[in-house]
């Protein structure tokens with residue numbers, strides 16, 4: 001896993017609620033046996049029509065800048081547990097998803113792949129969506145160390161929560177699996193005592 | 195203070211805890227399938243490690259498999275490759291695989307219980323969110339991502355934060371024509387598709403305990419559709435009776451010893467939940483969804499509302515637009531194009547029996563394509579033996595072979611763009627049953643009667 005570094009970026013606003021993982025990556029694109037390349041089909045059915053033509057007014061097709069932060073409506077990532085959703089968002093180039101509410105499994109999957117989820121208050125999320133209508137180029141910073149999400153125009157500054165353990169993992173690129181592999185003795189002991 | 199059922203099972207499985215971090219949770223049973231496991235095996239192979247406890251993992255091919263001609267090689271190359279990869283990985287790592295053609299093959303959440311792999315008090319995980327199904331037996335069962343599949347394969351453990359607990363209690367007698375699918379759709383319509391997020395839900399009350407094991411599974415199955423990590427129901431006589439003589443249940447004396455242990459799996463009287471919600475069974479009626487998340491459901495004779503909880507006006511509008519519907523409109527008598535009876539929510543033998551009972555001797559409407567996809571080889575076998583498959587065939591249904599099928603439309607079984615489907619599955623998301631497809635979630639009974647009439651029908655009026 002790559003280390004999470006402080007970043008500054010414009011936002012990609014996706015003002016839709018209950019974005020489920022079937023929308024993030026439809027099931028018919030889950031046939032691969034490796035983790036690579038899912039970004040091409042991120043939000044596939046919103047990005048392309050039935051004839052594989054780009055749908056011009058979908059946000060990913062509208063903006064021509066590289067954005068590392070996806071700003072999404074509440075209850076992002078609900079539905080299927082497919083980790084391909086987190087892979088496709090990351091593979092597309094996002095490093096952070098900001099919303100007011102995330103589904104549980106998605107949150108775990110994201111963190112396991114170095115994709116930071118930043119939960120902010122609903123009213124602030126609404127305000128940012130509104131502001132971006134007029135100022136789409138406004139840039140924001142995500143500082144995991146200080147747990148801060150703030151805009152360069154000084155208007156928005158939100159603290160966000162993250163567990164100490166997850167924070168350490170993200171900042172250092174540590175993976176859960178390494179932690180578990182390192183405590184195998186304890187696991188064996190648990191099995192014996194059970 | 196006493197403990198809830200959930201806490202009892204959880205605490206039993208905590209190997210260790212990280213200070214200010216997650217717990218290390220031991221997993222008793224791990225179910226895998228072709229779609230969410232290949233990258234996990236790649237991870238193990240890259241690290242040059244073997245599966246830690248191969249006997250605790252069971253594999254099947256279900257998500258991506260065709261439901262016709264399963265004896266032939268899979269035509270679609272990518273699907274075939276995925277299934278072959280699963281076969282190869284299981285062989286390399288000594289994992290039991292119930293692949294296509296095997297007598298135990300089927301949807302992962304159907305075969306676990308029916309083979310007795312699922313047992314009370316266990317922790318069970320699978321790279322599929324409807325793992326919550328297994329909670330019907332008093333186990334902690336939840337869906338995980340592929341990185342977590344890799345963790346379980348390599349250490350039989352997961353790092354997990356303990357969810358909060360919620361009790362959903364439903365007292366009273368169910369009305370005529372109301373099935374377990376209606377109960378869960380009703381609950382979700384009341385608390386929304388995100389109302390359970392962060393919680394593990396225990397279902398209790400007389401309306402729950404009166405249900406068969408299969409109906410309980412339908413309830414727990416859809417816990418994830420309210421955002422909950424999982425659902426759990428305390429095991430009782432019905433649970434023990436169901437598990438008796440199942441392939442992998444304890445046998446003889448061991449079985450009675452197990453029951454003695456399982457009997458303690460219930461919430462203590464003085465235990466506290468983080469949240470308690472109560473419903474009255476008599477208020478529940480046959481349900482159907484009209485929108486694009488499972489929380490957007492109504493009683494079948496109601497009109498489509500102008501808002502739904504936890505949906506902004508904008509997303510509500512977008513949802514109805516996708517569905518081609520309007521507020522104030524009735525779904526009842528709405529013409530439909532497809533009926534799908536299947537998925538881990540409603541493809542067990544009980545579901546096929548109630549549906550067959552309704553259509554027996556009748557024909558489906560000309561405007562309808564109707565599919566029945568049994569949940570497993572064993573369900574298929576019983577359905578054939580009991581003559582159900584014949585009833586379906588004669589009525590004009592296509593009785594196919596086991597798999598997830600049009601629940602997620604990864605194989606050829608897709609509902610075409612803009613067509614309406616009454617489906618017994620669990621998700622009505624945009625495109626879930628095929629790009630542009632429009633799904634009405636309902637019980638097998640509603641699906642069957644609607645297939646006959648060719649429009650959305652109420653079993654209490656139209657039968």
Ligand code: SF4
Pocket residue numbers: 256257301302303322324537538539597598601602619620
């Ligand atoms: S039937 Fe549908 S919900 Fe169930 S396991 Fe298969 S894809 Fe998932």
